[in-house]
Amino acid sequence: MKVTVERAQLLKSLGHVHRVVERRNTIPILGNVLVRAENARLSLRATDLDLEVTETLAAETATAGSTTVPAHMFYDIVRKLPDGSQIVLESDGERAVLAIRAGRSKFTLQTLPESDFPDLAAGEMTHAFAVPAKDIKSLIDRTQFAISTEETRYYLNGIYLHAGGTAKQPTLRAVATDGHRLAQVDLPQPSGAADMPGVIVPRKTVGEVQRLIEDNDSEIRIELSQGKIRFTLGQVVLTSKLIDGTFPDYGRVIPQNNDKELVVDKADFAAAVDRVSTISSERGRAVKLALSPGKLVLSVTNPDSGSATEELEVEYAADALDIGFNSRYLLDIAAQVEGEVAVLRLADPGSPTLIQDRDNKNALYVLMPMRV
Template sequence: MKISIERAALLKAVAQAQSVVERRNTIPILANVLIEAEGDRVTFRATDLDIEVVDRAPAQVERAGATTVNAVTLNEIVRKLPDGALVTLADDGTTGRLAIEAGRSHFQLATLPREDFPVMASADYDTNFAAPAPMLRRLFDKSKFAISTEETRYYLNGVYMHVADGEGGKQLRCVATDGHRLARIDADLPDGAAEMAGVIVPRKTVAELRKLLDDDDAQIAVSVSETKVRFATEDITLTSKVIDGTFPDYTRVIPQNNTKRLEVDAADFAKAVDRVATVSSERSRAVKMQIDEDRLVLSVNAPDAGNAEEELAVAYGDERLEIGFNAKYLLEIAGQVDRENAVFLFNASGDPTLMREGNDESAVYVVMPMRV
């Protein structure tokens, strides 16, 4: 194999591939990226056996072929090469080394046989549809903060993507929860997605998927089966196993009868919570909300550190209410609000609270209160 490729194109492809590679693994080949050159393109493939990413880039292919090389080391080398460099990768298949040349820089990296590289078996996908990148970005960005990190509740370690009944008919919905907070985000159902089985997309896959969704004009080809999900653009294909578990019935924890309505400027609210939480102990980070007519007082009392209080003007016309929350949860939910105002719907101080972005029903957040 011998190819010449622009440094920028090489870096983009290798960086995407190497991010999937686990830093610590007991199988040496999994630390490598598979490089395949043919025609006028070169393909970079990396896997951790649960996720596989394939990135394609244009290149001058002088000699077709394939090899594998340490992904992290290759990425570091390419990252440190000068902008605009033309990089040559050459492997004659006999020395067990990949030669990398750019200007006056010369490297030789150890290779492993391409035959040892595990390629994820291609599945027959039951559902195939296309969705705009901004739509998928919104669905996953607004829900991922609520993914659970408890490994024992593995079925909560991802975003549940499924078809559900929403405002105006069937919707494509993403849900995540860790038992303390919940995010439920809806979008218009793309053509061809109506029969999609619900799948739990793992946390690591959600993070890798984000890199495919930056181009506002891109259409993402989505394929779903019972065991795998695939997201693809023209240059990148991300394939992942889905979490083998049953996502709980989240509809039961979304309150339906919360009638006490508080409307507040989302940015002002987030900044005020952040300020008063400065004195709270890291363990609990409890913030008390005292709500009276058109007035919200946020307060923190940390006996060892001190106390803090801040008042905000709000729209509220119901009976007086005192309720406490984990400051981190409040900040994360407030950080999802794209619109000017956040709307909180309360029932009582011990009941779950609902939060929406203004009058938008397509994004709903639930947060459990705590005693203060």
């Protein structure tokens, strides 16, 4: 194999691909990236057996061929080469090395044969649809914070993606929960998604898709089956196994009859929660909301350091109510409310609270209270 490629292009592609590779591997081939040159294209592929990313870029192919090299070392070498340089990659099958040349710099890396490299992308995908990349990024951004990190409840370690909504307004819905809070966001349902199976996309995959999209305005093609999901964005293809488990019936925890409505300016509310929570302990993080008509008093008491209170004018006309929440969780949800006004629907100090943007009903958040 002999191929010439522009450094900036190679660095960008390696940046996408090498992140999948775990730094510590008991299986040597999983520490490598597969490099294949053919038909004026260079493709790079990496996997951790659960997730696989392939990216293709333009290159001058003198001799076709393929090999695998240590991913992180390859990325570091390309990163440190001068801007604007042309990089020549040349493999010698007999000596099992890849030579990397740019200007006066030359490196040789030990290689492993391509035949050892696993292929995750094989298999039939049963459903396919396309969505603007920015919509999928919004879906992820607004639900990702609620993904559980508790490994024992592995079926909560991802985003549940499924067909939702009503017959009149079908949606593509993403849901995430860690048992303390829940995020649900809907998009208009794309053509081809109506009878898709409900799938749980793992946390690591969600993070990689988010980074791949960045500020991309094009469409992302999504293909899925019961066991795998594939995202195609331009020249990048990301294939992932799905979490093999049953997502809980989340509809049962979304309150339907919360009759106490609190309307707040989101920015003022978040700033006040942030200020009073400065006093809270790392472990507790509880903030108390004391509600009375037209008024909200936020307070935190920490026996080790002191107390804090702040008063806000709000729209509230129901009975007086005292309720406590984890301040970090409140701030996480406030950050996802896109409009200027948030609506909290409450029932009593022991029941979950429903939080929504007043002007945009395609997202809802549920937060469990704390004792204060």
